[in-house]
Amino acid sequence: MTEPETEVPPRRLSDIVNSLDTQQDLTIGTLVDAFGERAxxxxxxxxxxPNIVPTPPGTSAVLGLPLVILTFQLMIGRQALWLPEAIRRRSIKASMVASFATRAVPVMARFEKILKPRLSLFVNSDPAERLIGIIAFLLAVVLFLPIPFLNILPAAAIACMALGLAERDGLAVLAGYAVAAGCAVLMMAISTALVAAARTFFNVLLGG
Incomplete structure (x- = not known):
């Protein structure tokens, strides 16, 4: 009698990043291929x-554009990530890869210790993935806009949903939704305050 085959768990994302050669430039295509189906x-x-921590002005716009492209494809239901060959050939400097591996991978590894497949309703179906894509796309658009100090919450929400998607953890996705809701409330409050300030300004200006 043969023993049933045990399913081999997928490699951790932190292990994949650590396996990359940080001594030389890396193409975006190589990075995409390394992550495989979890790209x-x-x-x-x-x-x-990188948008969760304070960064130089303009960083969110540079990093936000790839997020817009990624999340749009997820939103429309693409099962495999597509990038133009010109983008796949673009190089990421070895220093940037090494910096990411040094700073972000330890954070990723800590999260991976508590992430596990659960609450599949929120992550393991086409509608669930499309919903993640819709919310992440809207957040990526906000992140891409040059609005000072409003990049932390959208980036944190996307990061939570991204890890939930990669590790099939519906709880992490729900955490991302909660942060996204907080971001929406904050933006509504800021918008309301700006409208009120504008009305007050014009009333004073016009003597109303």
């Missing part, structure tokens, strides 16, 4: 995490 979640995390 959507992994690359969403890679581009979102």
């Amino acid at each position: 959507f979640g992994a690359l969403m995390f890679v581009f979102a995490v």
Whole structure:
């Protein structure tokens, strides 16, 4: 009697990043291929995490554009990430890869200790993935806009959903939804305050 085959768990994302050669430049295509079928979640995390910490002006716009492209494809239901060959051939400097591996991978590894497949309703179906894509796409658009100090919450929400998508953890996805809701409330509050300030300004200006 043969023993049933045990399913081999997929490699951790942190292990994949650690296996990359940080001594030489890396093409985006190589990075996409390394993550394989989990490229959507992994690359969403890679581009979102640097926006959670204070960065030089303009960084969110540079990193936000790839997020817009990734999340749009997830939103429309693509099963495999597509990138133009010109983008796949673009190089990422070895220093940037090494910096990411040094700073972000330990954070990723800590999260991976508590991430596990669960609450599949929120991550293991085409509608669930499309919903993640829709919310992440809207957040990526906000992240791409040159709005100072409003990149942390959208980036944190995308990072949570990205890890949930990559590790099939519905709880992490729900955490991302909660952060996204907080981001929406904050933006509504800021918009309301700006409208009120504008009305007050014009009333004073016009003597109303």
